[in-house]
Amino acid sequence: MSPPLLDVEDLSLEFRTRQGVVRALEQVSFGIGPGETVGLVGESGSGKSATAYAIMGILDRAARVTAGRAVFRGVDLIGESESRRREYRGRELSMIFQSPRTALNPIRPVGAQIADALRRHAGLGRAAARRRAIELLDRVQIPDAERRSHAYPFELSGGMCQRVLIALAVAGKPALLIADEPTTGLDVSTQAAILDLIRELAAGGGMATLLITHDLAVVAERCDRIVVMHAGHVVEAAPRSRLFTTPRHPYTARLIASTPRPGTKLRDLVPVPGTVPDLRGVLPPCRYRTRCERAVDACDEPPLPRIIPAPGELVACRRPL
Amino acid sequence: MSRDRYLRHARHVLAENPVTLVASALLLVLVLLALAGPWLAPHDPLVTDTALKLDPPSWRHWFGTDQIGRDILSRVIVAARLDLAIAVSAVAISFALGSLGGACAGFFGGWADRIVTRISDTIMAFPLFVLAMGIVAALGNTIANIVIATAIINLPFYARMARGEANVRRQAGYVDAARLAGNSPARVLAAHVFPNCLPPMMVQASLNLGWAILNAAALSFIGLGVRPPTPEWGIMVAEGAAFIVSGEWWIALFPGLALMLAVFCFNLLGDGLRDLIDPRRRT
Amino acid sequence: MLRLCGRRLLLAVPGIVGVVVVTFVLNRALPGDPAAYFAGPAATREAIQEIRVRLGLDRSLPEQFVWYVRDLARGDLGKSITTGQPVRADLWSRLPASLELTLCGLALALGVALPCGVLAATRPGSWIDHTTRIVTTAGVSLPIFFTGLLLVYIFYYLLGWAPPPLGRTDAFSTAPPAVTGLLLLDSLIARDASAFGAAAKQLVLPAVTLGLFAMAPIARMTRASMLGVLSSDFIRTARATGLAPRTVLVTYALRNALLPVVTLLGMIFSFLLGANVLVEKVFAWPGIGSYALEALIASDYAPVQGFVLTMASMYVLLNLGIDLLYGLIDARVRIEG
Numbered sequence: 001m002s003p004p005l006l007d008v009e010d011l012s013l014e015f016r017t018r019q020g021v022v023r024a025l026e027q028v029s030f031g032i033g034p035g036e037t038v039g040l041v042g043e044s045g046s047g048k049s050a051t052a053y054a055i056m057g058i059l060d061r062a063a064r065v066t067a068g069r070a071v072f073r074g075v076d077l078i079g080e081s082e083s084r085r086r087e088y089r090g091r092e093l094s095m096i097f098q099s100p101r102t103a104l105n106p107i108r109p110v111g112a113q114i115a116d117a118l119r120r121h122a123g124l125g126r127a128a129a130r131r132r133a134i135e136l137l138d139r140v141q142i143p144d145a146e147r148r149s150h151a152y153p154f155e156l157s158g159g160m161c162q163r164v165l166i167a168l169a170v171a172g173k174p175a176l177l178i179a180d181e182p183t184t185g186l187d188v189s190t191q192a193a194i195l196d197l198i199r200e201l202a203a204g205g206g207m208a209t210l211l212i213t214h215d216l217a218v219v220a221e222r223c224d225r226i227v228v229m230h231a232g233h234v235v236e237a238a239p240r241s242r243l244f245t246t247p248r249h250p251y252t253a254r255l256i257a258s259t260p261r262p263g264t265k266l267r268d269l270v271p272v273p274g275t276v277p278d279l280r281g282v283l284p285p286c287r288y289r290t291r292c293e294r295a296v297d298a299c300d301e302p303p304l305p306r307i308i309p310a311p312g313e314l315v316a317c318r319r320p321l
Numbered sequence: 322m323s324r325d326r327y328l329r330h331a332r333h334v335l336a337e338n339p340v341t342l343v344a345s346a347l348l349l350v351l352v353l354l355a356l357a358g359p360w361l362a363p364h365d366p367l368v369t370d371t372a373l374k375l376d377p378p379s380w381r382h383w384f385g386t387d388q389i390g391r392d393i394l395s396r397v398i399v400a401a402r403l404d405l406a407i408a409v410s411a412v413a414i415s416f417a418l419g420s421l422g423g424a425c426a427g428f429f430g431g432w433a434d435r436i437v438t439r440i441s442d443t444i445m446a447f448p449l450f451v452l453a454m455g456i457v458a459a460l461g462n463t464i465a466n467i468v469i470a471t472a473i474i475n476l477p478f479y480a481r482m483a484r485g486e487a488n489v490r491r492q493a494g495y496v497d498a499a500r501l502a503g504n505s506p507a508r509v510l511a512a513h514v515f516p517n518c519l520p521p522m523m524v525q526a527s528l529n530l531g532w533a534i535l536n537a538a539a540l541s542f543i544g545l546g547v548r549p550p551t552p553e554w555g556i557m558v559a560e561g562a563a564f565i566v567s568g569e570w571w572i573a574l575f576p577g578l579a580l581m582l583a584v585f586c587f588n589l590l591g592d593g594l595r596d597l598i599d600p601r602r603r604t
Numbered sequence: 605m606l607r608l609c610g611r612r613l614l615l616a617v618p619g620i621v622g623v624v625v626v627t628f629v630l631n632r633a634l635p636g637d638p639a640a641y642f643a644g645p646a647a648t649r650e651a652i653q654e655i656r657v658r659l660g661l662d663r664s665l666p667e668q669f670v671w672y673v674r675d676l677a678r679g680d681l682g683k684s685i686t687t688g689q690p691v692r693a694d695l696w697s698r699l700p701a702s703l704e705l706t707l708c709g710l711a712l713a714l715g716v717a718l719p720c721g722v723l724a725a726t727r728p729g730s731w732i733d734h735t736t737r738i739v740t741t742a743g744v745s746l747p748i749f750f751t752g753l754l755l756v757y758i759f760y761y762l763l764g765w766a767p768p769p770l771g772r773t774d775a776f777s778t779a780p781p782a783v784t785g786l787l788l789l790d791s792l793i794a795r796d797a798s799a800f801g802a803a804a805k806q807l808v809l810p811a812v813t814l815g816l817f818a819m820a821p822i823a824r825m826t827r828a829s830m831l832g833v834l835s836s837d838f839i840r841t842a843r844a845t846g847l848a849p850r851t852v853l854v855t856y857a858l859r860n861a862l863l864p865v866v867t868l869l870g871m872i873f874s875f876l877l878g879a880n881v882l883v884e885k886v887f888a889w890p891g892i893g894s895y896a897l898e899a900l901i902a903s904d905y906a907p908v909q910g911f912v913l914t915m916a917s918m919y920v921l922l923n924l925g926i927d928l929l930y931g932l933i934d935a936r937v938r939i940e941g
Contacts, residue, residue: 439618439622442618442619442622443619443622443623443625443626445874446619446620446622446623446916446919446920447623447626447874447912447915447916447919448873448874448875448876448877448878448915448916448919449874449875449878450875450877450878450879450881451877451878451881451911451912451915451916452626452912452916453878454881454896454900454908454912455627455630455908455909455912456630458630458900458905458908458909459629459630459631459905531745535747538747539747539748539749539878539882542747542749542882542885543881543882543885543897543900544897544900544901545900555747558747558749558750558753559749561753562749562753562886565753565756565757565761566756566760566761566768566769567761568757568761570757570761573750573753574754577747577750577753577754580747580750581745581746581747581750584744584745584746584747585742585745588744588745
């Protein structure tokens with residue numbers, strides 16, 4: 001297997017808050033190969049966004065990486081200086097966020113914002129950057145791109161704003177695109193369109209994608225591999241087909257059972273019991289333990305078990321299915 | 322809310338916030354000076370003693386004496402009464418008129434709203450201190466007119482606030498209930514809406530008091546309203562201004578410091594009041 | 605943009621109308637008999653009556669108002685008893701002094717408060733942050749005339765660094781030929797370095813006094829606004845896009861953060877125009893503020909009214925300018941508003 005484009009190794013992260021230290025991530029490990037589409041799923045609070053922010057280096061001041069690395073093309077982004085990291089952002093790896101409307105500068109035309117990125121990364125002059133920005137807007141399927149490039153975010157719909165953000169993200173021709181809940185807040189048809197656009201751009205540019213979402217249905221169709229997170233841990237990682245046909249971690253099985261699919265009846269849906277544990281204070285080595293119906297006494301003993309059934313796969317369970 | 326719980330909450334806020342405690346203590350001192358000033362002053366503020374003129378602070382005259390030998394400490398103490406009286410009356414008048422007008426405007430809308438807004442905007446179209454000068458110049462150079470001028474320029478703040486608050490409450494559930502119960506709109510406004518508009522405006526009033534004191538002092542500094550030999554902080558600073566260049570700093574400094582302390586006190590109180598009132602307000 | 609200008613101009617009209625009406629009311633609310641003032645203490649009853657007719661004071665109020673507006677339209681603001689000149693001429697000759705003072709004070713305030721506010725927001729918890737917060741909290745409580753006097757005492761009397769507070773120029777230097785009336789500009793135009801230095805020296809303390817007054821709210825608002833903007837979504841996007849820190853700070857963050865500051869400028873101007881009068885008194889500055897004060901003390905009312913009218917008109921125009929500036933920065937106002 002070719003060396004991974006991004007290799008996250010044992011990433012641990014904590015937040016200092018007024019109510020104590022929140023251990024948001026613990027020993028998170030996964031990899032993304034060149035051109036691969038990886039889905040990162042989990043409930044809200046599972047640490048998916050925190051992982052992405054840590055990789056990008058745009059964490060909040062209250063956050064601190066306590067251990068681990070995020071090696072991108074051989075360089076550990078976490079350990080690098082901020083100025084070095086800045087050279088990677090937008091150019092080698094980029095990110096799009098949810099709430100596209102608020103993610104754009106409200107008093108600057110969208111074309112100018114894309115041009116800013118182009119001048120920074122591609123070294124283009126003013127006029128060239130403006131032209132290329134219009135091309136990009138066209139590429140992300142915004143109709144009437146020339147006129148729309150002078151528009152302000154408040155004049156565009158949510159879906160169009162997300163397309164602008166995608167254009168912004170791919171302006172530097174990155175090798176990896178991280179999409180953090182890109183379709184939350186958009187209507188269903190727009191969701192599909194946006195995801196299709198991302199897939200098309202990824203295929204066209206050989207770009208790898210990390211698709212972060214809480215919705216299993218989204219990753220079910222569009223990802224090569226899926227990484228499942230729970231309460232700051234990676235609990236399972238597997239190729240898509242294997243994950244859905246034979247999930248190995250109890251949490252994964254529960255997640256799949258609670259996701260609606262065509263043909264499922266409402267009464268067949270079973271929610272995952274319990275809630276995500278409070279990440280302050282003392283926690284058992286397996287953070288799913290309190291919600292797990294397969295838990296045994298051995299589950300209370302450290303360390304967190306990690307079984308690697310095949311390269312690129314992972315199950316963090318003492319009693320996998 | 323029961324009075325008991327309110328007091329307990331008040332004590333809690335004061336305990337948590339030492340700054341508010343200090344400000345409250347300062348306020349008590351000021352009120353005391355205002356009420357009992359003439360009896361607390363060590364010397365008669367109007368008595369002159371040219372032998373002692375321009376004396377720097379000493380044991381007999383803690384704040385020194387001015388150019389005609391009057392004791393500055395006594396004058397500063399006695400001036401508290403006048404300055405506070407002017408500020409309090411001005412704020413009281415503009416609070417009463419402004420909040421009434423604003424509440425009517427916000428509640429009834431229509432031409433009441435238009436009139437109040439027009440008046441408010443017209444006042445705000447002037448630089449406020451300049452307008453106060455013009456009003457005092459037009460009405461006559463008396464203390465009463467200083468109060469009126471300060472009240473007028475403060476009206477828009479209260480009117481706007483009350484209008485906003487009344488507007489928000491106009492659609493509230495209990496207002497509809499009161500209306501359906503047969504109360505006339507005026508009664509609904511008076512009994513239900515208006516009293517609920519008041520708490521946030523109290524915060525504004527406290528901050529306003531500080532500004533009103535500065536305004537009144539500034540007007541008397543430029544020679545309006547208060548005439549010598551009346552002790553008043555603004556005019557005392559004006560009298561001391563001539564002597565600063567020759568080094569007799571105490572004549573202007575102490576009344577200036579008194580002004581600063583009073584304004585500081587009201588500003589801090591306003592912040593403290595906001596902490597007291599805000600957590601209890603459900604918007 | 606032009607449409608915005610037109611619309612805002614229209615909105616300014618009621619303001620001007622209000623100003624004219626109020627000044628008229630103040631005009632006519634004078635204590636006593638204005639005709640008697642103009643006639644002087646030794647006038648006979650016939651002379652007073654003659655003046656009353658000439659001033660139109662015997663006509664009905666609405667008619668007087670029309671006369672008043674007509675006079676204003678012609679630029680006639682009456683005559684000053686103390687100087688004997690038309691008020692308009694007096695105001696015109698003294699306006700540059702006030703303008704120079706206010707502009708310098710404002711420039712100083714912006715020049716210090718904006719960077720301090722930005723730095724305090726980008727480096728929270730640093731000494732700049734704490735100092736800015738303390739100074740701004742204290743700055744709002746000090747009466748401006750007191751600050752001016754304190755500065756005179758410290759820098760003139762104690763340290764001897766500043767010249768005596770006696771106005772715009774000292775006795776020894778000659779003023780440069782008047783082009784704009786602003787001494788600093790005129791001396792630059794005439795390339796007269798010593799005149800520039802002399803004018804600047806006199807300007808320092810009064811401009812600092814005015815500036816200090818405005819610095820507090822500007823710094824406070826800049827800091828608060830910047831803090832809010834820096835934690836917003838679009839700044840996160842800008843950082844994630846890898847834009848240079850300077851671009852993120854200036855083009856993205858600062859421009860957005862300045863919007864509430866621009867709105868605040870309206871209130872600041874209201875205070876500055878009023879505080880101008882006080883500073884002119886403390887520093888014996890020959891501007892329109894001290895002109896009005898001298899007239900007021902001498903019971904000469906025409907200059908006072910002219911002064912109020914002038915200040916109010918300037919304020920309305922300044923607010924218009926601020927609205928337009930806001931529209932220039934924020935397109936939402938241009939397109940939606």
